[in-house]
Amino acid sequence: MNAPPATSPEARGDVERILVLGCGALVNEMQAVVRHHGLVNVDVECLPAKLHNRPALIAGAVRERLARLGEQGKSYAQILLGYADCGTAGALEKLCEEFAAAHAAGDGPPMSMMPGAHCYEFFAGAGRFASMHDAEPATFYLTDYLARHFDLLVWKGLGIEAHPELAEMYFGNYERVVLLTQTSDGTQRVRVEACARAGAERLGLPLVIVETGYGELLDTMVSVAAPSRRGRVEVLS
Template structure:
């Protein structure tokens, strides 16, 4: 008597992302009940040296494989992020191997940076055209303004740098992912305090999770494994 392989749980996939996106990724995974998705983050400070991001991604994937934790699909929770195409080159390299049955398929979130994929490309282009001299904040940057902007750019020790960095800006725009509530109020207060330190008006634009959510939910659509494909 012949038997037909029955479908089982969806294959696991990995999101390997910037540490600045951990709250948003966990929220998307929880909201959409993506129980088969593992989220792992690299240090957010890599953005200070974007030429190192692709190498750090490659090293972490290699480490996962050495640990015996392999995935068929990996989503990079990065846009280009100043890597000058290095992340795209890495995806192309891995996907060529995947086509030959060697290693995971890898893709990244579309866009040049997180401001663009949170706002969506078309909306961010409209905002940039309306006022090119805009300093953008995400919720993460707003929460950590003191560390990442004030201290990170050296302004805390050299106040004269504030004018050098921000003298030509006309506004600060908070692209907020946080829904209404106490945490949203805290994020807005942080952004407002940061804008005041820079001597700039603040505008708040609610984006939600934008193309980050779209990319994750699309790639995480369950692909069912046959019983004979399930790892022991």
């Protein structure tokens, strides 16, 4: 492997430290889980959210960030990727398998990833997302982050601003927009819903709002962490 965060955490006194390395689009949610659930032994790092539009680059970016951590001498008992497959065509799963094999040989920590195909699924839950998809397959999904940054990641990110004709190419077959909202904060909810409505209007589609909370992101982060351990929370963008 390419210089993963190695050696046992006990060797550095960082017993049971956990790394969560995720998509920059989930940084607010991952930070909130750490804060609200006492995960003081969890370090959070994020890769650029723009990788959302270039999923073929995600696995390589994960490997590079982990190699950099290894070069910095950082060590973890476990790594959780704040990604599901996310369009990587199995590349993240293969990377996790590579880490598992190295860990079994005594080289570095094990690494796991979020379940499912994408963040929409693990926020909503697999069964609930499947029901929504079955009800209307031609759905464009937004999370809170994607709603707030619709212009940057969708309108500009997909090139529609420069080439308006692409809007019909990308979205002509969609029937609705579904906002999967995570926040329970009233002020933030108003802002997010307003951004989602504005985005849906630009696409000429009706908007449906579904409250999900943090879904399996919360469940998985809590399950891999040991809240009683002492440590720091480090967030790098």
